[in-house]
Amino acid sequence: SGQTARFYIEPNFSIDVINEQTVFFWQMLANYTANYLPASFKQSISDKLNQLDRQDKTSFNQSKLGQWQDHLITLSSIVQAPKLDSGVLASIHQALLQNRQLQISYQKKWDDSVSEKRIYPRGLVFIDNMMYLTGFYPVEDHIDDNVLLKAHRNFAVNRITEAVVIDRLIPDWVGRDVFTLESLQKLGKLEFGKNI
Structure with a gap:
């Protein structure tokens, strides 16, 4: 609807719980809120996504969520958080x-x-x-x-x-x-x- 996306981290959220929804959530966090996340948390998300890409790329690509990759593309957008000095x-x-x-x-x-x-x-x-x-x-x-x-x-x-x-x-x-x-x-x- 043209509104800026908002993300909320639940108190019981764990980066170690692996399913399609959390992987998708991590990817959204990494792509769209990078400049607002604490550096250590952003790094842990990046590390986890890289680890998943290496470990489970085949099964992810065959999953329902993974099959969307061929139908989606992310372009640079003014919606992304601007960098501040x-x-x-x-x-x-x-x-x-x-x-x-x-x-x-x-x-x-x-x-x-x-x-x-x-x-x-x-x-x-x-x-x-x-x-x-x-x-x-x-x-x-x-x-x-x-x-x-x-x-x-x-x-x-x-x-x-x-x-x-x-x-x-x-x-x-x-x-x-x-x-x-x-x-x-x-x-x-x-x-x-x-x-x-």
Whole structure:
């Protein structure tokens, strides 16, 4: 239906239980949630799948699930979890927690050029498997909140190539009640399409 797949690991799940359903589940985990799994867990899944491929390839290919291999192909997709720069994330976290300004290098979605932007960061927005930094461009304080809202922007974190914390506090107006994440959501400022 176009929705991002979600996976839940049951408390009694064991990677050592071998049947068609768990093998299929491991393959989905390995292919579609790689960037969200703990490295050790991802490695154990990869090792187990490699072991199964070597040990039981013939019987798997003859099984009902294995017979689907000739009818399926996986292509690269934007649905896969984007890779995030840990240094960029650390700077964003620091700026948010310390109310500091942030200088970012941002690569637009359809453009190879990178632009430099100074941001008053306000918070992080999670939509399915995408993460966005929400904040404001630097503007002077104004009595009309609607004027300040025009400076509001959302930035996909995976397109931030560099982030540097500026040792300057964000202005007091950014902390107004109208600019809390809950208020920005109610105003539709955190949405990325009508009613999405």
